[in-house]
Amino acid sequence: MKLKENATEQKLAGRYYTPIDLAEFIVKWGMDETVNTILEPSCGDGVFLEALRQYDRNFNCKGVEISHEEATLASERLLLDDRFNVLVSDFYEYYNSNQGEKYDFILGNPPYIRYQYLTEQQRDIQSDLLLENRMKPNKLINAWVAFTVAAISLMEDNSKIAFVIPAELFQVKYAEQLRSYLMQNLNEITILTFDELIFEGIDQEVVVLLGRKNSDFVGIHQMKILEFININDLNANFDTRNNEQGFQDIDTTNVKWTKYFLNPQENNVISLLRESESCIRFGDIAQVDVGITTGNNAYFCVNQETAEDYDLLDISRPLIARSVNIPGVTFEMADWQWNVEQGAKTFLLDFNRLTDEQLSGRQRAYIELGEQNEENTGYKCRIRERWYAIPSIWEPDAFFLRRNYQYPKFVLNNCRAVSTDTMHRVSFLVGTDRKKAIISYYNSIAFAFTELEARSYGGGVLEILPRELENVTIPNINDMILEEEIINELFDSLNTAIRENRDIEEVLGLIDQTLLVDRLNIPVHVVNQCRTIWHKLRNRRINRGITSN
DSSP, X not given: OOOGGGSOHHXXXXXXXXXXXXXXXHHHHHOSTTOOEEEETTOTTSHHHHHHHTSOSOOEEEEEESOHHHHHHXXXXXXXXXXEEEEESOHHHHHHHOTTOOEXXXXXXXXXXXXXXXXXXXXHHHHHHHHXXXXXXXXXXXXXXXXXHHHHHTEEEEEEEEEEEETHHXXXXXXXXXXXXXXXXXXXXXXXXXXXXXXXXXXXXXXXXXXXXXXXXXXXXXXXXXXXSSHHHHHHHHHHHHHHSOOEEOOTTOOOOGGGGSOHHHHHHHHHHHHOTTEEEGGGTEEEEEOBOOSOHHHHEEOHHHHHHTTOGGGEEEEEOSGGGOOSSEEOHHHHHHHHHTTOOOXXXXXXXXXXXXXXXXXXXXXXHXXXXXXXXXXXXXXXXXXXXOSOOOOOSEEEESEESSSOOEEEEOSOOEEBTTEEEEEEOTTOOHHXXXXXXXXXXXXXXXXXXXEEOGGGOEEOXXXXXXXOEEEOOTTSOOOHHHHHHHHHHHHHHHHTTOOHHHHHHXXXXXXXXXXXXXXXXXXXXXXXXXXXXXXXXXXXXXXXX
């Protein structure tokens, strides 16, 4: 964790200055003859107010800014324009004192301040604010989340909001509550995304939230996502793309928004497959748990040299430690031994196998070395009865890589190995055929649904959590009556393709045609549509990761 005393002034204030051409676009989008009252809750030096100043009609705009210096700069931009009033105040305090005020248009770029950088008073107000709006506060929630909630609660019955906020809105766990709040409180949501970074010189990916609240609205709330290269592309093509792409009904039962990157036809295919008798959930054939939480991987995961030096071989378990250790869809003893020979840390220490009295001198020396280096001071270690005895060590049927890149990695455990929490542990339910389980995942349907259920992580990586994996829709191959020869042929083709680093698309095509189309009678255009969906979401994720790097 970065300490507050080591943070920059910009980091503490959460200031990222919005380009004037983006501010002007937002003003153009939101302003019309119905707008009389406007709020900019974190106006900074006044870039949004400057864009508003150029709008030739009467209105009353209030800007709130915690920094006296910034507020002065904003006021100087607005000399002799009595439509504006810049107030020096913490927006949290302003919100607490002025909840009765309502606004026709709220716009801005809320501060991106981590919880640990807030004052104690700000934390208390933020927590109360979230609780008032039926959200659970926690120490992960950034200030921009609470700012957005507060702003929406100050909207008039027929009004608009336009905020520049982090792309974390799509990704992080703590933003799920905000997504749900937005879906419930805004009748129309338009999200603008950008391939390029908007803030010059700052590695902060953002989106623009455009929302409408209409008290007379009857029906299902709606959403659309529009993608642009940069602000120039937005200004040149917004009207065209906005008119071409219609809204989709919001599914309030699912707080993930990835589906709104798809068109209605693609989402229709997704809905049909979820309800199809030809498909099941991954959780119908397997239970997924996180890998082993050691509390200190660097200490408990060792190579052969360290294991021999400290007499640790007899209390070690074969370890599949990193993604580079996965050579195919099976992890064999030969694969583990190859990694041992490469000097990889492929031994997990399991001191549960011995009592303290049974420990050898060299084993005790390794424990003492850990204590000298304060390896035992981390939270997970220090709460154990014996800090060096890792709990919940067991051998799963298979592993699933938690973070994937080009495609998901799912591998059978054929050498009684264990894994750290870089892998999920998969236990097959009774009646599940191991090879069929692998094949049921390596196909276009499962890959498309994985992109939908998981989340985009930094650098274009796809992260999937255990419950999300269990929720992935897969073709019901497990219940199919198939010749063993066909299963072995497809399984071996898949395993060989991955081990030889061939194009995965070829073997996916073989599985798609042989099982999904020919045996399950899923229409070929539906399977092809799933391949297209997978490509669209994967390529978007990877390309954005490349751009942000």
